[in-house]
Amino acid sequence: MPNKLFSALAKSLLLVPASVGGWLAYSRFLVNHNQTLPSAIEASRRTFVGRRLNRAMSYYMDASTPGRPLVLIHSINAAASAYEMRPIFEHYRTRRPVFALDLPGFGFSDRSDTHYSPRVYADSIRDFLDEVPGEAPDVIALSLGSEFASWAALEEPDRIHSLTMISPSGFTPREQKGSSQRAGESRTGDRVYEILSHPLWSQAFYDLLTTRAGIRYYLKKSFVGPLDEGLVDYDYRTSHQPGARYAPLYFVSGKLFTRDVLSEVYAKLELPVLVIYDRDSFVRFDTLPEFASTRPNWHLARIAPTLGLPHFENMNRVAEELDRFWSEVTVIHS
DSSP states (O other), X not given: OHHHHHHHHHHHHHHHHHHHHHHHHHHHHTSOSSOOOOOSSSSEEEEEEOTTTOOEEEEEEEOSSOSSOEEEEOOOSTTOOGGGGHHHHHHHTTTSOEEEXXXXXXXXXXXXXXXXXXXXXXXXXXXXXXXXXXXXXXXXEETTHHHHHHHHHHHOGGGOSEEEEESOSSOSOXXXXXXXXXXXXXXXXXXXXXXXXXXXXXXXXXXXXXXXXHHHHHHHTTOSSSOOHHHHHHHHHHTSSTTTTHHHHHHHTTTTSOTTHHHHTGGGOOSOEEEEESOOSSOOOTTHHHHHHTOTTEEEEEOSSOSSOHHHXXXXXXXXXXXXXXXXXXXXXX
């Protein structure tokens, strides 16, 4: 029996390098990394180069209706893009000017092999605000994008009228944070990034995260009901573009989370803030109610049952909360 067990174990170990080598070859020669990428939103798309960041960025706009501009900032993940904000864009495009940014490293924005950080993303939003005409906009940011939008609002408070965060990161107790967040907290992100970004296997590793099965697996964690198939397809296409892996590897390594964002950023915001949330498979909101209870400029709206993308599953409720919040903000500012 011991000999049979040893033989079986030896055969299993021999399969590991063979499997890894096979996936490396498959990734390099058989995966199409230049998929056709349509527009995430059927609207006018423009490109600009930011004066702070000096990188080409792309955004969608519909300014056919007058009013205070609405700026939309998507999240950060392996396959992020402005498509994540599409339901909000479509709902409000006939009610007010709407602008949706592809953050650097995603969508049609620059995806070069360069440095990505919270500072880069905060500056990209500040640069984007330069492109938005008219009065200070209302801003809506999703998940980790909320941290970057908050940085921008903290540094230029007069440039943003109000900030809405949907399922924001930053409120998870330290002991319950995911592996990427813990890497950022413990400052091991540099080492993790060094390993994941190695030229020999970085593309293969990223391809493993962004198979159609992988994308569906992770998206299911953000939907109570059926997946949005348009989002599934777009996630696959946008993650199979030249340079698509560079920014996500910073995210997976934990290098895009702001350490102590609760005290260093959120607590210092003075503009009106709305948080729309319920449950989320990737972050928690345990500290949110108590945090907001002592800050009169913070407002909470829980939309249940949702799992991180309430605007995909219940846009009507999201719009009700947004419209109520904006009407209150207008009364306060008038």
